[in-house]
Amino acid sequence: MVFKFLHLADVHLDTAFQSRSPQMRSFLRASLREAFRSAIDLAISEDCHALLVAGDLFDNETLSFTTERFLLQQMNRLREKNIAVFYAAGNHDPSGISYRAARMDWPANVHIFRSRRPEEVPLSDSEGNIRAVIAGAGHEGKRESENLAALFPPAGSREIPHIGLLHALVTGAGGSQDHERYAPCTLEDLREKGYKYWALGHVHAGEIISEDPHVVYSGSLMGRNARETGSKGVYLVEIHANDVKIDFRPLAPVRWENITVDSLEKAANFDDLQNIITGSVQEYFAGEYPPERVFLRLNLTGPCPLYKELNSPENIAVLEEELSFALNLDYIEIKVENLLPPVNPDHHRGKPHILGALLAVIDSVNADEEMLLKLAPEVLAGYQKKGDEAGKLLYLKSLLAGIDFEAAVRLLEADKL
Numbered sequence: 250m251v252f253k254f255l256h257l258a259d260v261h262l263d264t265a266f267q268s269r270s271p272q273m274r275s276f277l278r279a280s281l282r283e284a285f286r287s288a289i290d291l292a293i294s295e296d297c298h299a300l301l302v303a304g305d306l307f308d309n310e311t312l313s314f315t316t317e318r319f320l321l322q323q324m325n326r327l328r329e330k331n332i333a334v335f336y337a338a339g340n341h342d343p344s345g346i347s348y349r350a351a352r353m354d355w356p357a358n359v360h361i362f363r364s365r366r367p368e369e370v371p372l373s374d375s376e377g378n379i380r381a382v383i384a385g386a387g388h389e390g391k392r393e394s395e396n397l398a399a400l401f402p403p404a405g406s407r408e409i410p411h412i413g414l415l416h417a418l419v420t421g422a423g424g425s426q427d428h429e430r431y432a433p434c435t436l437e438d439l440r441e442k443g444y445k446y447w448a449l450g451h452v453h454a455g456e457i458i459s460e461d462p463h464v465v466y467s468g469s470l471m472g473r474n475a476r477e478t479g480s481k482g483v484y485l486v487e488i489h490a491n492d493v494k495i496d497f498r499p500l501a502p503v504r505w506e507n508i509t510v511d512s513l514e515k516a517a518n519f520d521d522l523q524n525i526i527t528g529s530v531q532e533y534f535a536g537e538y539p540p541e542r543v544f545l546r547l548n549l550t551g552p553c554p555l556y557k558e559l560n561s562p563e564n565i566a567v568l569e570e571e572l573s574f575a576l577n578l579d580y581i582e583i584k585v586e587n588l589l590p591p592v593n594p595d596h597h598r599g600k601p602h603i604l605g606a607l608l609a610v611i612d613s614v615n616a617d618e619e620m621l622l623k624l625a626p627e628v629l630a631g632y633q634k635k636g637d638e639a640g641k642l643l644y645l646k647s648l649l650a651g652i653d654f655e656a657a658v659r660l661l662e663a664d665k666l
């Protein structure tokens with residue numbers, strides 16, 4: 250028997266989008282709903298047996314009446330097509346009695362894994378044969394600190410596929426450092442259960458952590474800021490006996506990209522600046538924009554003669570506007586925190602002034618490893634290994650990288666930069 254389902258997670262319907270303008274906020278919220286509606290469309294058009302939601306379907310504090318109604322309508326569309334929904338609560342939509350998920354009027358096809366104690370729910374076909382067993386557990390509160398995965402029962406049967414559904418942090422997964430350690434577990438905790446597929450939520454980057462068995466973060470359904478870049482969507486999964494086929498389907502109407510431009514040394518005026526940036530962005534996309542609406546964060550970094558001008562919010566706003574027009578992008582935000590004044594330490598080396606002398610000291614320490622070890626403090630914050638002199642030297646040199654530049658910026662008067 251075949252079991253076909255969609256795995257999605259981290260939709261975060263009605264994200265606050267606090268730092269955005271009211272117009273942008275409502276656009277992004279509408280885009281999240283659009284992405285979710287597309288997932289429902291896909292589950293229906295692909296004749297899925299189930300939709301698996303691995304938590305953070307919405308943000309408990311900010312879910313509006315309109316979106317609550319929208320969500321229930323979408324679940325009802327699945328009910329009309331006989332598609333089951335399995336939903337394991339996450340830390341943003343916990344299932345405890347005082348939270349929204351517990352009080353909503355979910356249609357009968359929706360099974361919510363509310364308890365942090367895992368339970369197993371069989372899914373049968375019209376003749377009563379068990380197609381699959383979904384094992385899931387939910388976050389009852391906002392800060393689940395226990396390893397919930399460890400409590401899951403091992404798969405009893407080899408014939409019937411067992412699917413795990415959980416919002417959890419698998420330690421060591423890519424992007425896991427960006428997320429809170431809620432319901433932490435190891436890959437081994439999941440592997441040893443004998444399940445065919447683990448549908449996970451929490452890490453927004455999305456990752457196939459293992460293929461035997463499949464342990465998968467679907468990632469956020471839509472990127473919500475410049476840290477969640479690239480194509481976003483769901484996994485369409487088909488399990489037939491021992492064969493597990495998974496297919497990523499992009500669904501988000503919006504896609505974030507994050508581009509760093511660090512070649513601004515020659516940007517002497519506004520036109521130069523625009524030309525360099527548009528060139529870099531076009532190169533990044535290699536002449537072909539993705540099909541989604543692109544939201545772009547531009548990080549301007551490194552030395553730039555327009556350093557001071559780019560400190561003005563008004564100038565940034567004009568640059569953002571002109572660039573989005575020139576590049577035909579829906580939205581651009583520019584970050585200049587890592588921009589530097591156009592200093593070249595080489596121009597000051599060997600000169601008879603304080604900066605010249607300081608640069609000479611820096612250069613001599615850089616070239617003299619014995620001296621460097623002698624100057625290093627006993628305890629180093631970032632390097633604790635004992636007895637590894639080569640490693641310690643590498644670490645010390647990494648600390649010195651760019652210090653000549655730093656010295657020049659600090660010692661030169663602003664108008665001489």
Ligand SMILES: [Mn+2]
Binds near residue numbers: 259261341451452453
């Ligand atoms: Mn999340």
